[in-house]
Amino acid sequence: MKTYTTINKEECQSINTFERNKYFYGKLLTVDDFQTEQDYFRKKNQLLNQRVEGSGILGGLNVSNIEKVEEGISLQLTEGYALDECGNLIVVEHTKTHTLSHSFTDERLYLYIQYIECDKDRVASISENSTCEESCCYNRILETFKLIITNKPPSSSNIMGILIAVLEKNETAYSSNTSRCQYLLSNQQLAEELSLHTTNTDNPHQVSAEQVNAIKSINHIQHPGKDITLTSDGSINIEADDNTKSINLSVSQTILSELYSDIMEIKSNLDEVLRFLMDKALKYKLKAFSKVLEHFESNNAIEIVKAVQEAIDNRLYMNKDDFLNLMDYLTKLETQLIDDVKENVVKKELELYIVAIEGLKVAMEHKDLFAIAVAQDEVCERAEWLVPQVEKVKVPKIVTLQLHTAINTLAQKGLLVGNITHTVSTKPRNSVLTQNPKANVLVDKGSHVDVSIASKSEKITVPKVVGSNILNAKKEIIDASLTVGSITSKVSNTVRVGTILEQKPLPKTKVEAGTAIDLIVAKAQQKTQVPQLINYKRENAEEILTKYQLKLGTVNSQISRLPAGTILSQTPKAGSWVTPKSSVSIVVATKTKMTTVPSLIGFGEKDALKVKALLDKSNLKIGNVKYAYSSKPKGTILLQDPEAGTKVLRGSAIDITISKKRLVYNPGPVIVTPITPIHIDPTPIEDPTITPDIVVNPVVSSNPVINPFITRDKEIDKE
Numbered sequence: 131m132k133t134y135t136t137i138n139k140e141e142c143q144s145i146n147t148f149e150r151n152k153y154f155y156g157k158l159l160t161v162d163d164f165q166t167e168q169d170y171f172r173k174k175n176q177l178l179n180q181r182v183e184g185s186g187i188l189g190g191l192n193v194s195n196i197e198k199v200e201e202g203i204s205l206q207l208t209e210g211y212a213l214d215e216c217g218n219l220i221v222v223e224h225t226k227t228h229t230l231s232h233s234f235t236d237e238r239l240y241l242y243i244q245y246i247e248c249d250k251d252r253v254a255s256i257s258e259n260s261t262c263e264e265s266c267c268y269n270r271i272l273e274t275f276k277l278i279i280t281n282k283p284p285s286s287s288n289i290m291g292i293l294i295a296v297l298e299k300n301e302t303a304y305s306s307n308t309s310r311c312q313y314l315l316s317n318q319q320l321a322e323e324l325s326l327h328t329t330n331t332d333n334p335h336q337v338s339a340e341q342v343n344a345i346k347s348i349n350h351i352q353h354p355g356k357d358i359t360l361t362s363d364g365s366i367n368i369e370a371d372d373n374t375k376s377i378n379l380s381v382s383q384t385i386l387s388e389l390y391s392d393i394m395e396i397k398s399n400l401d402e403v404l405r406f407l408m409d410k411a412l413k414y415k416l417k418a419f420s421k422v423l424e425h426f427e428s429n430n431a432i433e434i435v436k437a438v439q440e441a442i443d444n445r446l447y448m449n450k451d452d453f454l455n456l457m458d459y460l461t462k463l464e465t466q467l468i469d470d471v472k473e474n475v476v477k478k479e480l481e482l483y484i485v486a487i488e489g490l491k492v493a494m495e496h497k498d499l500f501a502i503a504v505a506q507d508e509v510c511e512r513a514e515w516l517v518p519q520v521e522k523v524k525v526p527k528i529v530t531l532q533l534h535t536a537i538n539t540l541a542q543k544g545l546l547v548g549n550i551t552h553t554v555s556t557k558p559r560n561s562v563l564t565q566n567p568k569a570n571v572l573v574d575k576g577s578h579v580d581v582s583i584a585s586k587s588e589k590i591t592v593p594k595v596v597g598s599n600i601l602n603a604k605k606e607i608i609d610a611s612l613t614v615g616s617i618t619s620k621v622s623n624t625v626r627v628g629t630i631l632e633q634k635p636l637p638k639t640k641v642e643a644g645t646a647i648d649l650i651v652a653k654a655q656q657k658t659q660v661p662q663l664i665n666y667k668r669e670n671a672e673e674i675l676t677k678y679q680l681k682l683g684t685v686n687s688q689i690s691r692l693p694a695g696t697i698l699s700q701t702p703k704a705g706s707w708v709t710p711k712s713s714v715s716i717v718v719a720t721k722t723k724m725t726t727v728p729s730l731i732g733f734g735e736k737d738a739l740k741v742k743a744l745l746d747k748s749n750l751k752i753g754n755v756k757y758a759y760s761s762k763p764k765g766t767i768l769l770q771d772p773e774a775g776t777k778v779l780r781g782s783a784i785d786i787t788i789s790k791k792r793l794v795y796n797p798g799p800v801i802v803t804p805i806t807p808i809h810i811d812p813t814p815i816e817d818p819t820i821t822p823d824i825v826v827n828p829v830v831s832s833n834p835v836i837n838p839f840i841t842r843d844k845e846i847d848k849e
Contacts, residue, residue, distance in 0.1 A: 142215055142216035148173065148174055151163055151167050175217070178217070180215070180217035181217075184213070184314060185213050185215045185314075186213065186311075186312035187311060187314065188210070188211045188314050188316070189210050189211060190208050190211065191211075191212060193207055193294060193295040193297075194306060196297060196306060197303050199229060202232045203229070203230050203232060203303075203304065204227060204230075205227070205230070206225065207222060207225070207226060207228055207277070209223060209225050212294070212314075213292075213314065214244070214291065216245070219245075219273075220243055220275050221273070221275075228277055236299070237299045238296060239279055239296070240279070240281070240282060240284070240295075240296055241296070242277070242278040242291035242292060243275050243292050244278055244289065245275060246276050248274055249270070249271055250271075250272050251268065251270045253269045254266045284310075293312070295308055296310055405665065407500070408453050411457075411502075411503050411507070412441055413442065414507060414510045415460070415506065415509075415510055416438045418514045420435055421513070421514050422513055422514075425516065425518050426470060426471045426518070428467055431470070433463055437460060441453075445664070458494060461490055461494055464509060468484060468487075475516050476516075476519055479516055480516065482512050482515070486505070486511075487509060489505045489508060489509075490502070490508070521544070521575040522572045522573070523575050524543070524569075524572060525567050525573055526539050526543055526545075527565075527569035528562050530557075530562060532562075533550070533608060534560075540579055545577055545579055546576065546578045548578030548581070550608065551613075552582070552613070552644025553582050553644075554585055554586065554587045559585060559586060560609070560611060562582070563584055564582040565580070566581075585643030585644060587643075589641065589642065590612060590640070590642070590643055591638055591640060592635050592638060592647065594638070595633055595649070596631065596632065596637070597630060598629070599628050600628045607647050612641070613644055614646065614647060615646030615647050615648040615649070616648045618648075618650050619651050621656065622652035625652045626652065627652055627654050630649055633647055633650070634647070635647065656710060657708060658707070658709075658710050659678065659707055660700075660702050660704055660708060660714060661680075662704035663675075663700045663704065663716055664699065666696075667695050668685065668716070668718045679711060680712055680713070681711060681713055682714060682716070683714055683715035684715040684716075685715070685717075686717045686718070687717065687719070688718070689719075689721075689779060689781055690719035694718075694719055694720055695718055697719075698717045698718065699717045700715065700716045700717075701716075724778065724779060725749055725750065725777070725778060725779075725782075727750065727770075728744040728747075728748055729770075729775075734763055734766045734767075735765035749781060751782075751784070752783065752784060753783025753785040754785040754786075755785075755786055757787070757789075757790040758789065758790055759790050760790070762789040765788060767786050767789075769786065769787035770784055770787075
């Protein structure tokens with residue numbers, strides 16, 4: 131097979147007229163006639179492809195599985211077709227793996243496909259030898275392709291081929307990138323694109339916000355790009371300003387109102403989250419620095435725990451400013467705590483604690499509650515890891531010492547007795563025969579030292595330890611050359627905690643030396659700690675209490691500005707220890723609502739039920755009750771505060787003034803005697819016990835026989 135290319139750039143760019151055969155009867159056809167016939171159709175087709183369709187990939191020709199091999203690069207090319215710059219149709223018939231040799235070291239290579247023609251199928255020629263160089267000629271022309279790999283991009287390359295892939299170098303080989311390749315659309319694809327422009331004028335190319343790098347977040351609140359939608363209801367108007375080269379965006383009042391409502395709802399939810407974070411920060415701080423006090427003596431840690439506990443009790447986390455002031459104060463104490471512990475603490479943990487404190491100070495400067503909550507968690511976590519350095523001590527020699535003496539000797543060094551074994555020996559009973567670790571070995575302070583002590587071969591009588599406390603029981607067992615076995619606890623309400631209830635073997639039993647005596651010790655009834663319910667919702671209370679083996683008690687309500695159902699208080703308080711299955715009562719918030727005060731004036735004792743019904747209907751109650759003299763019947767309501775028609779909070783109290791006694795005027799016989807005229811001061815005398823509806827007509831008499839003011843039952847009120 132003979133291969134050669136027919137691509138010539140200059141010929142492609144030139145335009146020539148076409149010539150075709152003219153046929154007639156009796157015409158003798160030569161090779162030139164047939165060649166002219168082929169060229170006519172072939173070149174006309176190439177011109178149409180070149181000028182109408184253009185050049186590029188029509189379909190397929192995907193490059194994958196690119197690998198480095200000894201010969202160069204191996205890759206897989208799928209079936210497909212393309213048009214080159216001369217209008218030649220390049221056809222790849224099958225998907226196949228190709229190996230290309232190359233010596234480039236570039237980070238980027240370019241893969242082209244080129245149109246070529248191959249002569250094939252040699253046949254014998256019947257022409258004279260003088261008219262043909264060989265005895266046979268090629269009978270067919272195969273239109274095929276070849277792959278070319280180079281480091282030259284299309285802009286600087288003279289290759290008459292189509293770019294089908296850009297190969298990007300990576301750690302192992304190359305990866306294929308087709309973004310720079312040119313693709314040709316079919317008539318059907320062009321029709322679909324044209325249809326989109328006529329039916330979807332708003333966004334014919336179906337461009338998404340992500341494709342055009344549109345704004346995807348505001349203040350770090352992300353919303354991934356979706357299809358662009360332009361509303362037509364006038365709520366949002368976009369106008370171009372040619373003078374300033376800008377776009378003016380206007381939003382209707384309706385949209386702004388809805389946006390404002392959404393923002394206020396988010397702010398409300400955010401406030402609840404902040405209160406939760408502040409509450410959590412205080413409780414974590416209380417836990418962490420209480421643990422610090424378990425390891426170190428620190429006045430600063432004590433002050434931190436006291437201040438935090440007081441803040442939790444007073445619900446200081448409900449006010450942001452108060453919380454920030456407290457945190458500023460606590461940060462100073464936490465910084466001073468460094469000096470309290472630096473001599474005895476593990477240095478690495480102290481360094482991490484100091485770093486956390488510095489982070490908290492930075493957050494405090496910006497007064498960002500979210501950042502403060504995160505920094506505070508880091509400080510508390512590092513505070514929990516503040517532990518004393520482990521001191522190393524030498525194990526003293528305790529061999530030959532009596533066991534009790536050995537225990538005291540070890541205690542002086544900060545060590546404890548570990549396992550005690552008994553060995554029959556001629557040495558004095560309970561004297562130490564061996565020890566592990568041995569004397570002078572360096573160990574951590576608080577470590578255990580195992581010992582073997584001498585015992586006699588005779589049987590030992592088990593002492594009675596029931597009724598003794600645990601410490602005395604252990605001493606008696608060890609003194610008897612026995613060992614303390616398992617110790618279990620049992621609830622008892624009849625003896626003190628720590629008292630031995632049972633022992634096994636029983637007292638006076640004969641056993642071998644070193645026998646273990648199992649003990650059962652009295653313990654107090656199990657208790658559980660009351661969890662924190664305040665600020666949780668009413669519907670979560672039972673679930674939380676169940677986890678702590680507790681149950682929900684009475685539920686009362688109280689008007690509050692907090693969301694309805696929020697738990698305001700609890701009894702017992704969080705942290706209290708109670709017996710399992712105890713009840714915890716709560717008070718939950720109800721919505722603040724206003725009600726109108728009804729008129730109570732004029733109602734008497736017989737109207738008590740009516741008054742109660744009016745107050746119940748308005749969710750009100752009677753407040754302070756005063757009494758005053760009046761001409762109204764006894765028990766009549768004279769005044770009320772607030773007045774009828776006033777708007778008040780539900781549950782408010784109404785103060786009332788009630789008639790005390792009914793005064794009756796009795797104009798009985800009066801003896802009037804002449805008197806000396808006297809001067810009467812016209813200034814009215816105010817009597818606070820007389821209400822405005824009482825009218826008194828004074829009678830001037832030097833010797834009144836009958837008091838004109840008497841009660842209906844003819845008794846004088848002496849109050």
